[in-house]
Amino acid sequence: xxxSRCEREAEVVGAMRSGAVSVELALHMEGCAACAETQKVTxxxxxxxxxxxxxNPQPPTASRVWRxxxxxxxxxxxxxxxxxxxxxxxxxxxxxxxxxxxxxxAFWHVQGAEMTPAWSSLxxxxxxxxxxxxxxxxxxxxxxxxxxLLLGKRAGSATASP
Amino acid sequence: xxxxxxxxxxxxxxxxxxxxxxxxEQRFQTLYDATARPIxxxxxxVTGRRDVADDVLQETYCRFLVRQPGAMEENETRRYLFRxxxxxxxxxxxxxxxxxxxxRFDEGYSENLEVRQDDDVDTQMDVRRAxxxxxxxxxxxxxxxxxxxxxxxxxxxxxxxxxxxxxLLLFRARGKAAxxxxxxxxxx
Numbered sequence: 001x002x003x004s005r006c007e008r009e010a011e012v013v014g015a016m017r018s019g020a021v022s023v024e025l026a027l028h029m030e031g032c033a034a035c036a037e038t039q040k041v042t043x044x045x046x047x048x049x050x051x052x053x054x055x056n057p058q059p060p061t062a063s064r065v066w067r068x069x070x071x072x073x074x075x076x077x078x079x080x081x082x083x084x085x086x087x088x089x090x091x092x093x094x095x096x097x098x099x100x101x102x103x104x105x106a107f108w109h110v111q112g113a114e115m116t117p118a119w120s121s122l123x124x125x126x127x128x129x130x131x132x133x134x135x136x137x138x139x140x141x142x143x144x145x146x147x148x149l150l151l152g153k154r155a156g157s158a159t160a161s162p
Numbered sequence: 163x164x165x166x167x168x169x170x171x172x173x174x175x176x177x178x179x180x181x182x183x184x185x186x187e188q189r190f191q192t193l194y195d196a197t198a199r200p201i202x203x204x205x206x207x208v209t210g211r212r213d214v215a216d217d218v219l220q221e222t223y224c225r226f227l228v229r230q231p232g233a234m235e236e237n238e239t240r241r242y243l244f245r246x247x248x249x250x251x252x253x254x255x256x257x258x259x260x261x262x263x264x265x266r267f268d269e270g271y272s273e274n275l276e277v278r279q280d281d282d283v284d285t286q287m288d289v290r291r292a293x294x295x296x297x298x299x300x301x302x303x304x305x306x307x308x309x310x311x312x313x314x315x316x317x318x319x320x321x322x323x324x325x326x327x328x329x330l331l332l333f334r335a336r337g338k339a340a341x342x343x344x345x346x347x348x349x350x
Contacts, residue, residue: 014311017309017311037336042308048207053203063187065220066191069223
């Protein structure tokens with residue numbers, strides 16, 4: 001037994017909380033610094049708790065909390081469902097921006113082609129930029145379609161479950 | 163599948179895992195009735211503010227329902243709820259909006275600590291002084307240990323700290339709180 005720790009501290013707390021401190025325990029507390037301190041602080045905290053309980057604070061009704069949880073759950077589900085769509089929208093914006101850049105470049109190429117032989121213009125049209133743009137479009141469409149299919153399947157399985 | 167509606171949105175909500183043992187409203191009502199009052203008292207005791215306590219209490223149960231933990235014993239559920247509440251309090255204190263909260267203990271709820279007829283004036287002043295001087299973490303630990311009567315292991319589960327840390331922190335908090343009491347006080 002020392003000031004910091006006594007194996008009977010839990011017993012002291014239990015007795016203080018129940019309000020039934022035995023004579024034997026009271027004698028022990030007089031001789032044990034740790035238990036005496038525990039007793040004092042337990043009394044302090046119980047007084048603090050009693051002051052709060054005296055005000056009889058009423059928690060919100062269970063139905064109100066239930067409704068709030070439902071609304072929160074629905075908002076979470078909606079957020080999860082729209083994350084992918086937001087991503088696709090972002091990709092769409094990037095693609096449109098890239099397309100506009102390519103159009104501007106192509107426009108300058110066509111203007112320059114008036115001064116060059118026809119085969120040179122055809123060559124520029126068949127350049128990697130065209131294939132890159134077309135490939136990007138096809139990939140984006142495929143990715144978007146796949147995502148929508150996946151979302152549809154998930155929604156279908158959720159609705160079908162009992 | 164059960165279909166519910168909410169005030170926030172009239173569209174039906176589909177609780178797809180309800181049949182898998184998730185909590186229904188009746189079970190929630192039973193749990194809430196058994197646990198809400200002690201948790202509310204804990205939150206008021208730690209924050210000293212009724213508005214914050216109410217908000218955190220509701221958020222605690224919302225998190226519990228959204229996470230839908232598996233089957234738990236009554237005591238385990240209680241500890242889990244205390245843990246959520248404790249974590250939410252910590253999050254609030256860390257956030258900018260409630261940065262001043264620990265320093266504003268009992269502001270707006272000071273009537274709770276007003277002197278009652280059956281209590282000694284000095285003791286009430288001791289309580290108020292001690293609660294103001296203690297850090298939120300210390301008030302948490304002291305409340306869980308001495309009002310809720312939790313063991314070190316249970317407090318560790320409720321706060322996310324190790325039992326060894328609890329032992330040390332609780333010892334320090336106890337000594338600090340005892341320093342605010344007059345020698346003759348504390349006898350109940």
